[in-house]
Amino acid sequence: MPLMDDEHADYVFYYPHPERATAEAVIWTEKLSKKSLKAFFLEACKDNLVLDELYNSKEPFTLYKPIGLSFDPFETLLARSRQWLREHHHIEQDKLPAAERIARAFPDGPDLDDVNILIVTAEILESLEDVGDLEARHRKVIRQREMEVRRIRESFPAPSAGVKSFSGVQMVVNDNADSFHAGRPASNHGPPVALFDPTLGLLAYYLSHLDDDIPEIEPNHLQIGAVHMFMEQALCSYENEGKRLTAIEKSLQQAIGIDMSWKQSICGIIPDAVFGAKLPYVV
Known part of the structure; x- marks a missing residue:
C-alpha cells in the first residue's frame, strides 16, 4: 500500500512480483545505518508476510537501486518497475551487493519520492517476457512444484542413516514412505x-x-x-x-x-x- 504523509520511513523496498507485488518501508535509525543492506532487508521482512516468506524460502534474489523510479502513482508502480527492470536488469552498476553497508550504497541518503530498493528473483526476471495470463499461471505452477520438491529433498536423511542401525532403516523406509515420489502428481506416479x-x-x-x-x-x-x-x-x-x-x-x-x-x-x-x-x- 502507498506510504502516508505522516509516515517517516526513509527507505522503501519494492518486490515487483507479477502476482504478489508488495512494498515495505524501513525507518532509518543510527543503528541500522551502520549495517548491511541485508540487515535492512530483514527489517523489511519483519512486518511483511510476502517478503518474510521469500527470505525463508532461501530463493536467491538480487537487490537493485532503481534511480528515478517514483513511488507515485502507486497504482502504476508494478508496471513501471517491471519496465525499469527490462531496461536495467543486466546493468551491474544498478545492482546492490547485499553485504554492502547502507551508508555506502546511499551516500546522500534516500530519495524520499522514489523506490529505493527493488527485490528481484529469477522468477520475476523470467516473467518480464510473459505474453498473456497463461504463461504467468504456468510459471506459478512450475515454481510451486520446484519449491515442494526442494523442501522434500532437503528433509531426507543422509544415505548412511539407513545402514547405521535398524532404527535408521525404519526412519528411511517408513518415515519417508510418502515422499519417494516427490514432485509427481498425487493421483499417480507420473511419467517414467x-x-x-x-x-x-x-x-x-x-x-x-x-x-x-x-x-x-x-x-x-x-x-x-x-x-x-x-x-x-x-x-x-x-x-x-x-x-x-x-x-x-x-x-x-x-x-x-x-x-x-x-x-x-x-x-x-x-x-x-x-x-x-x-x-x-x-x-
Whole structure:
C-alpha cells in the first residue's frame, strides 16, 4: 500500500512480483545505518508476510537501486518497475551487493519520492517476457512444484542413516514412505523417469528384458574381489557420512573400473559420486 504523509520511513523496498507485488518501508535509525543492506532487508521482512516468506524460502534474489523510479502513482508502480527492470536488469552498476553497508550504497541518503530498493528473483526476471495470463499461471505452477520438491529433498536423511542401525532403516523406509515420489502428481506416479535420463532409460530397458538371451558376463577374480570389498565396506556402520564416503571411495572406483569425481555439483544437487561421460551416471 502507498506510504502516508505522516509516515517517516526513509527507505522503501519494492518486490515487483507479477502476482504478489508488495512494498515495505524501513525507518532509518543510527543503528541500522551502520549495517548491511541485508540487515535492512530483514527489517523489511519483519512486518511483511510476502517478503518474510521469500527470505525463508532461501530463493536467491538480487537487490537493485532503481534511480528515478517514483513511488507515485502507486497504482502504476508494478508496471513501471517491471519496465525499469527490462531496461536495467543486466546493468551491474544498478545492482546492490547485499553485504554492502547502507551508508555506502546511499551516500546522500534516500530519495524520499522514489523506490529505493527493488527485490528481484529469477522468477520475476523470467516473467518480464510473459505474453498473456497463461504463461504467468504456468510459471506459478512450475515454481510451486520446484519449491515442494526442494523442501522434500532437503528433509531426507543422509544415505548412511539407513545402514547405521535398524532404527535408521525404519526412519528411511517408513518415515519417508510418502515422499519417494516427490514432485509427481498425487493421483499417480507420473511419467517414467527413464524419459528424462538416458542412463535410467537403459537401466529400465535391461530390467524389462531380464529373460532375454544375452551373453553372460564372467568377471575375473580381481573384479569379484573389488565388488566384495566395496560391499563389505558399504555395509559397515560409520560415525558420519564423510567417513563412509572415505571408506568406500577406493573400492568403488576399483569395482567400476573408470575414473570418478566426488562431490560434483549437478543442477544444484551434489551427489556422492559421479562417473560416466557427458550425461553422467549418478551414485
